[in-house]
Amino acid sequence: MTDYLDVNRANWDERAPAHAASTGYNLAAFAADPGHLSDVVRFDRPLLGDIAGLRGVHLQCHIGSDTVSLARLGATMTGLDFSPAALAEARKLADRTGTEIDFVESDVYGAPDVLGTGGFDLVYTGIGALGWLPDIRRWARVVAALLRPGGRLFIREGHPVLWSLQDVGADGRLVIEYPYFEHAEPMVWDEPGTYVDTDHEFVHTVTHEWNHGLGEIVTALLEAGMTITGLVEHDSVPWEALPGTMTLLPGGEWQVTDRPRRLPHTYTLQAVRAAV
Structure with missing residues (x-):
C-alpha cells in the first residue's frame, strides 16, 4: 500500500479550508477570546492535567485548533500534519491569536525524521486520527521515539466499537458491520461531504x-516500551457520529x-515512556 497517503492527503487538502470556515470549528472565537479552548481540549482537561512548561507535539494536528488550545494551557507546542492546506490554516490561526507554534509537514511515520527523537515531554493525539494509519505498531514506535524518558502520551480517540458500527437504521438498532480489528487492506469510502456544515462541493x-x-493499540504501546498509566472509556463523542440517533450535550459532545x-x-489512553 503506497498510495493511501496521496488519496487521503487530497481529501484533507480539500476539507481544510471548509473546516476552517465552518461554525463547527469556530476559529473566530480563538481570536475574540484569549482564553478560548476547543471543545475537545476542554473535555480533555481533567485527565490532561497541568501541562504548563512541557514541550509537546500534536500529531495529525489538522487546522490547529487543538494545538493552539494546548499552547494556551502553557505547553510549548509543535503541530505535525501531512496536509499542506491544513497547515496553512493552522498557521493562520496561530498568527491571528499570537501563538508561537512550529507547524511541520510530514506524515506520522516520518515524524522522528523531521522532529528528531527523545525531545518531547508530551505527545498528544486527538479525535479521528488513528483511523488514517494502516499500522498501529508502527505508530506506537513513533510515539516512543518522540518522547524523552518519562515523557507522556495522551490520546482521546473514537472507540473502535463506534468505528465498526454502520449508520443506525430507522429501527434504532446498533449493528456491527465493519472490521473491529486492523487489517492490511483499508476500508475504502467514497463520501461527498464532510463532518461540518458547508456548501462546498x-x-x-x-x-x-x-x-x-483497543487491545491492539494497548499491545502496540507495550511492545514499544511504553507503560500504560490510564485508560478511560467515555459515553460521548465530539461530533454526531451516528446521525439522527444522537443527542447534543452541553459542551459540544x-x-x-x-x-x-x-x-x-470514545476513550482516553495515557502511557509513559520508561525512564532509562
Missing part, C-alpha cells in the same frame, strides 16, 4: 481508512439517545 471524496482494536451506556463512544 467536494471533488476528492475517496478515503482509505483502518480500524484498530454527542451521545446515543437510546440507552447510551450500551456503547463506548
Whole structure:
C-alpha cells in the first residue's frame, strides 16, 4: 500500500479550508477570546492535567485548533500534519491569536525524521486520527521515539466499537458491520461531504481508512516500551457520529439517545515512556 497517503492527503487538502470556515470549528472565537479552548481540549482537561512548561507535539494536528488550545494551557507546542492546506490554516490561526507554534509537514511515520527523537515531554493525539494509519505498531514506535524518558502520551480517540458500527437504521438498532480489528487492506469510502456544515462541493471524496482494536493499540504501546498509566472509556463523542440517533450535550459532545451506556463512544489512553 503506497498510495493511501496521496488519496487521503487530497481529501484533507480539500476539507481544510471548509473546516476552517465552518461554525463547527469556530476559529473566530480563538481570536475574540484569549482564553478560548476547543471543545475537545476542554473535555480533555481533567485527565490532561497541568501541562504548563512541557514541550509537546500534536500529531495529525489538522487546522490547529487543538494545538493552539494546548499552547494556551502553557505547553510549548509543535503541530505535525501531512496536509499542506491544513497547515496553512493552522498557521493562520496561530498568527491571528499570537501563538508561537512550529507547524511541520510530514506524515506520522516520518515524524522522528523531521522532529528528531527523545525531545518531547508530551505527545498528544486527538479525535479521528488513528483511523488514517494502516499500522498501529508502527505508530506506537513513533510515539516512543518522540518522547524523552518519562515523557507522556495522551490520546482521546473514537472507540473502535463506534468505528465498526454502520449508520443506525430507522429501527434504532446498533449493528456491527465493519472490521473491529486492523487489517492490511483499508476500508475504502467514497463520501461527498464532510463532518461540518458547508456548501462546498467536494471533488476528492475517496478515503482509505483502518480500524484498530483497543487491545491492539494497548499491545502496540507495550511492545514499544511504553507503560500504560490510564485508560478511560467515555459515553460521548465530539461530533454526531451516528446521525439522527444522537443527542447534543452541553459542551459540544454527542451521545446515543437510546440507552447510551450500551456503547463506548470514545476513550482516553495515557502511557509513559520508561525512564532509562
